Amino acid sequence: MRECFLRTRRFEGFQSALGITRHLLAERLKKMVRLGVLRRIPYQESPKRHEYILTQKGLDLDPVMMALVHWGDTHMVDERGRPLLHEHRNCGKMFDPVMKCSECGEPLLAKHVQTHPGPGARPTAAKLPAGKPAKPKTRKRAA
Secondary structure, X not given: OHHHHOOOOEHHHHHHHHOOOHHHHHHHHHHHHHOOOEEEEEEXXXXXXXXXXXXXXXXXXXXXXXXXXXHHHHHOOEOOEOOOOEEEOOOOEEEOOOOEOOOOOOEOOXXXXXXXXXXXXXXXXXXXXXXXXXXXXXXXXXX
């Protein structure tokens, strides 16, 4: 996904950037197309070749990707600093991706967020305090 947001579109570009086998890359691209995250568009007929473009569903992953970038920039950089800087084209400034409350504008921290069942919740959905994930149900393995 990172490469898609960095505007890589062609198979060879993905393979060069990611360094994975053609088979694995083809499977991953197929899956993202099947899930509606990417759209496959032909750009050459002989031999037939395609570009992979983010759909709206894929573009909607941008906040997730930016959150991962911010985490990496905060916790994983070495003395050289960030590998990429992000510029907001509207104002021309470099920025740090931050999450803010859509209602009051304050920064969102996990310890200040509480969840409640929404209209699509199952009847058994319980309210969970932030930072305390539900214990996963374990399945017994068949012998």
